[in-house]
Each structure stands twice: as C-alpha cells, then as structure tokens.
Amino acid sequence: MAEETLHLGQTLHFEADPFAAGPSAARHDSAGAILVAGGRIRALGSAASLRAAHPRARVVDHGQALLTAGxxxxxxxxxxxxxxxxxxxxxxxxxxxxxxxxxxxxxxxxxxxxxxxxxxxxxxxxxxxxxxxxxxxxxxxxxxxxxxxxxxxxxxxxxxxxxxxxxxxxxxxxxxxxxxxxxxxxxxxxxxxxxxxxxxxxxxxxxxxxxxxxxxxxxxxxxxxxxxxxxxxxxxxxxxxxxxxxxxxxxxxxxxxxxxxxxxxxxxxxxxxxxxxxxxxxxxxxxxxxxxxxxxxxxxxxxxxxxxxxxxxxxxxxxxxxxxxxxxxxxxxxxxxxxxxxxxxxxxxxxxxxxxxxxxxxxLRLDDRIGNLAPGMEADFIALDLASTPAIAQRAARAEDIWEALFATIMMGDDRAIAGTWVAGQRTSPAAS
The missing domain is CATH 3.20.20.140 (Metal-dependent hydrolases)
Structure with a gap:
C-alpha cells in the first residue's frame, strides 16, 4: 500500500467555472488538507477531519501557505x-x-x-x-x-x-x-x-x-x-x-x-x-x-x-x-x-x-487529470506563500478575504512565492523534503 502523506495548509479548488459562476465557483478552506498517495490526491477536506480519518499518514504542515493545483x-x-x-x-x-x-x-x-x-x-x-x-x-x-x-x-x-x-x-x-x-x-x-x-x-x-x-x-x-x-x-x-x-x-x-x-x-x-x-x-x-x-x-x-x-x-x-x-x-x-x-x-x-x-x-483536454485539487486527480500541486516579500506581506495583512490576499501575490509575486512544487506527489522544488 502506498504511503499516505497529509499536506496541511489553506486549500483552494474549483467546483465550477468562475467565468460562468463567479468567485463562488471556488472553495477555500483556511485550515484545509489534501491526502496524497501513489501520485494521486486521495482526499480533500478540513485538516481536522482528514487527520482524524488518517492518523498514520505522514504530515507535512505548510502553515498559512495556499495549496492549489500546479x-x-x-x-x-x-x-x-x-x-x-x-x-x-x-x-x-x-x-x-x-x-x-x-x-x-x-x-x-x-x-x-x-x-x-x-x-x-x-x-x-x-x-x-x-x-x-x-x-x-x-x-x-x-x-x-x-x-x-x-x-x-x-x-x-x-x-x-x-x-x-x-x-x-x-x-x-x-x-x-x-x-x-x-x-x-x-x-x-x-x-x-x-x-x-x-x-x-x-x-x-x-x-x-x-x-x-x-x-x-x-x-x-x-x-x-x-x-x-x-x-x-x-x-x-x-x-x-x-x-x-x-x-x-x-x-x-x-x-x-x-x-x-x-x-x-x-x-x-x-x-x-x-x-x-x-x-x-x-x-x-x-x-x-x-x-x-x-x-x-x-x-x-x-x-x-x-x-x-x-x-x-x-x-x-x-x-x-x-x-x-x-x-x-x-x-x-x-x-x-x-x-x-x-x-x-x-x-x-x-x-x-x-x-x-x-x-x-x-x-488541453486534461481537466479530468490535472489542474485542480480533487480526489482522483494527479497530485501536481504547489504551496503558495502569500507573504513572500515585505511588499506583498504588508498588503496581504490588510486583505479582507482570500481573493485580496491572492491578488497581491498574482500582481507582485515571483518565484519567491513558490514555497514548494509537487509533481505526482513528489516534491521537486526547491528541494526534496
């Protein structure tokens, strides 16, 4: 049986197209988690519920980083x-x-x-x-x-x-x-x-x-x-x-x-x-x-x-x-x-x-495999630091919701905002953990 790894942090995934449904197409959990095993996402939910359901999983705590699809x-x-x-x-x-x-x-x-x-x-x-x-x-x-x-x-x-x-x-x-x-x-x-x-x-x-x-x-x-x-x-x-x-x-x-x-x-x-x-x-x-x-x-x-x-x-x-x-x-x-x-x-x-x-x-006709956090998807994801520079951090501190915080990183962020990259469940950047 493949080793289970539980990644904790803020999570963001989509249930619909925001061009059609607006921001409500996305789901944000400020204390979320994704369970990864065998190169795939096995579960997505709150950190508390997934920790209780998978007590033997290896835990990687990303703090306040935002976990989203690569x-x-x-x-x-x-x-x-x-x-x-x-x-x-x-x-x-x-x-x-x-x-x-x-x-x-x-x-x-x-x-x-x-x-x-x-x-x-x-x-x-x-x-x-x-x-x-x-x-x-x-x-x-x-x-x-x-x-x-x-x-x-x-x-x-x-x-x-x-x-x-x-x-x-x-x-x-x-x-x-x-x-x-x-x-x-x-x-x-x-x-x-x-x-x-x-x-x-x-x-x-x-x-x-x-x-x-x-x-x-x-x-x-x-x-x-x-x-x-x-x-x-x-x-x-x-x-x-x-x-x-x-x-x-x-x-x-x-x-x-x-x-x-x-x-x-x-x-x-x-x-x-x-x-x-x-x-x-x-x-x-x-x-x-x-x-x-x-x-x-x-x-x-x-x-x-x-x-x-x-x-x-x-x-x-x-x-x-x-x-x-x-x-x-x-x-x-x-x-x-x-x-x-x-x-x-x-x-x-x-x-x-x-x-x-x-x-x-x-x-690319691949949205059944990549591009989102959801059970069954290939485990290609990133951890985004939403306070990666002093300029971004001071703006994020005033953010009233996840969208304001994320927008500051979109507009001012660079590779310093990428706290980690995982491909098929394996960390590739900046270094293996």
Whole structure:
C-alpha cells in the first residue's frame, strides 16, 4: 500500500467555472488538507477531519501557505529558453533575428537535452507542473523534452514543429518528412507515461498547403491527439497570410481547408479574429490560448477574453516562452489582468488562477487529470506563500478575504512565492523534503 502523506495548509479548488459562476465557483478552506498517495490526491477536506480519518499518514504542515493545483502553461516554445527577453522586434523580424538561429542549434541532441532540462527546472521553480510545448523541426528536440519530463515525472505535451517554407536552410522539412517524422514520434511518445504528442504545424506562413494537408491527414488518423498552431497574432502576419493563401476566406480557413480545425485544436494568440472565425471556432469546440506577456512584449494586441469566453470557447493561459518575457505564470496572470483592464473587462483573482490551472487543463483536454485539487486527480500541486516579500506581506495583512490576499501575490509575486512544487506527489522544488 502506498504511503499516505497529509499536506496541511489553506486549500483552494474549483467546483465550477468562475467565468460562468463567479468567485463562488471556488472553495477555500483556511485550515484545509489534501491526502496524497501513489501520485494521486486521495482526499480533500478540513485538516481536522482528514487527520482524524488518517492518523498514520505522514504530515507535512505548510502553515498559512495556499495549496492549489500546479500551474498549466498551455503554449510554450522550450527551444527559445535562452533567447527569452530579446529586445524590440515585431513577430516576423523576431523569428528571423532570434528564434530561427537559436532553433537551428537544437539540431545538436546534446544541446537540445541541455535546453530541455534547464527549461523544465526553471518552470518547476515557478510552480508550473505541466507545459504544452513546440519543439523544433528536429525529432531529437522532441525526444529531449519528453525524456527530461519523464525524468522529472512531469505531464508534458509536445510536438515536432513543422515548416517547409519561409524558414532558413536547416529549419525546413518537407510535407512527407513532416508527416513521417511526426507519425514516428507520435507512435513513440503519445500515451507513454505522462507524455502526450501534439501535431504541430508552426503556422500557415511556414507551411505549404501540401504540408498542412499532410498534417491534417495525420490528425484525422489520430483524432485523440491535440493539434497546436498559431492564429491571428499580429495584423502584418494576417496580411502575409492573405498574400500566401489568396483563396482563403480568412486566416482560420487556411487551417480548416486542410483538415486542421477541430475540437482538439489549440490556437495560440487569436487576437485579431473575424466574426466568421469566432463562429467556426465556437461551433467545432476548439480551444484558444491567451499569451498576454508575449502579446504586450511583441506589441501584438489585446486578447478579447470576455467576448470569447462568453461565446463558450475554452481558453487557456500561457507564457509563450520565449516570445513572452517571463517563465512565471504569476507574471502571466498579472499581464492578463492588465490586458483585461485595457479592454475595460478586468479579471477577478478567481478567474486568473482558474485560467492558470483548471482553465488551461481544460483547453488541453486534461481537466479530468490535472489542474485542480480533487480526489482522483494527479497530485501536481504547489504551496503558495502569500507573504513572500515585505511588499506583498504588508498588503496581504490588510486583505479582507482570500481573493485580496491572492491578488497581491498574482500582481507582485515571483518565484519567491513558490514555497514548494509537487509533481505526482513528489516534491521537486526547491528541494526534496
């Protein structure tokens, strides 16, 4: 029988979607506990009741720390770890100046392994327990991220990035090799342990119609897989797409026409959507991923969180490493709040923490396994110190409820707020206990 561990502290979990139900969708217990055994959450309740029911469980007392699900980052580019916070380019220039040269370096399997390991350690220290990542065109870059995740026990989603045009020599594949390599990697990794393979055309400008069709055919053969790509990030990008696909009704149609629109589709950014695109995304039940630090850092625009969630679209939250300027989902939540303010629709703390946990898990079709504290869920969780710095502590001392206290950490917190990260019930950061 697996050893039982009882974690005591404040607990926060969701019973509904706060975008629909408001803050009452969440349940907060100021003296709560979670029981963990065999890598899963076995029970959730008050500290007193669970201590009485499980007197032999090992007890870890987190004091006033807030226990919540680990963060789920729904759109990242782990190969861009070492070029994060590169100065001052628009999207297309940024790709050519920084991204493509760095991604070429991951042709070296040893370099890819080193970047993957560094990246996962960085995000674990920030409280992120699951990521959905683009790799590079090199199959070894996919192996690198899945092998590094397996060594850490993490649930990770990733796929080979496919590009057969408008990219430098050394970063282009072909329609056939994109299909063949992706299929081989899917067969090797999808469902292996906690790994999920994601079919990954970078975006329409870097794939010919033939390659998009090949990847659409692969997705049709494996409809349980997710497919991730980019959509309507910047206006000049949309103009470029129109010139490359003159017959398309809009940007989304460049995917739809090639079998790359469906309920398991993940569309990153989705800022400048036409009404038809919103209608189709809603009709098929696709998911969008909001990348607020990236959208402000690269100057892309303001995501319409209120309007798109009102249409019933599933929305995840993401750092977009390294177009985003931070590995931290706390900073990403703060940026999402700021963008909401600029649109006149500020997000409540309950909505922000939902987006970073259960909302992103739902976008990835994993909310039955991760993203919440509930019996049966995988035990990926964090302990948040709500007084991690003097500035935050003095504000939290004046908080009238958990939401005011948590909001101060969202807006001002960093890795110092992460008192510990647990993956499948095992502590990973900052040190084993």
């Amino acid at each position: 963060f789920v980052d729904a759109h990242v580019h782990y190969p861009q770890t070492r070029i994060i916070a590169s100065w001052g380019k628009r999207l297309i220039d940024w790709l050519n100046s920084y991204t493509f040269p760095e991604e070429m370096r991951l042709a070296d399997p040893a370099y890819a392994r080193a970047v993957a390991e560094d990246y996962l350690d960085l995000v674990l220290a920030q409280g992120t327990t699951t990521v959905c990542s683009y790799a590079t065109i090199h199959p070894g870059s996919v192996d690198a991220i899945f092998e590094a995740a397996e060594a850490r026990g993490m649930r990770v989603l990733a796929g080979k990035t496919c590009m057969d045009r408008n990219a430098p020599e050394g970063l282009r594949d072909t329609a056939q090799s994109a299909y063949d390599d992706s299929k081989a990697l899917l067969d090797r990794w999808h469902g292996c342990g906690r790994a999920s393979y994601v079919i990954t055309p970078r975006f329409s400008p870097t794939s010919t119609p033939e390659q998009l069709s090949a990847l659409g055919a692969l997705w049709a053969e494996h409809p349980d897989c997710l497919m991730q790509t980019h959509l309507s990030e910047q206006l000049d990008e949309i103009t470029w797409v129109r010139s490359l696909f003159p017959q398309a009704r809009d940007y989304l149609d460049t995917y739809e026409a090639h079998g790359l629109l469906g309920p398991n589709g993940l569309y990153g950014h989705a800022i400048h959507l036409d009404p038809r695109e919103i209608d189709r995304l809603s009709e098929v039940g696709a998911a969008l991923v909001h990348c607020p630090t990236s959208n402000s850092f690269i100057g892309s625009g303001l995501f319409d969180m209120a309007g798109l969630t009102a249409r019933g679209l599933r929305v995840g939250l993401a750092t977009d490493t390294g177009g985003g300027s931070s590995f931290s989902m706390l900073r990403t939540m703060a940026a999402a709040y700021e963008i909401g303010q600029l649109r006149g629709t500020p997000l409540h703390a309950s909505q922000l923490i939902w987006l970073a946990t259960r909302g992103s898990a739902r976008a």
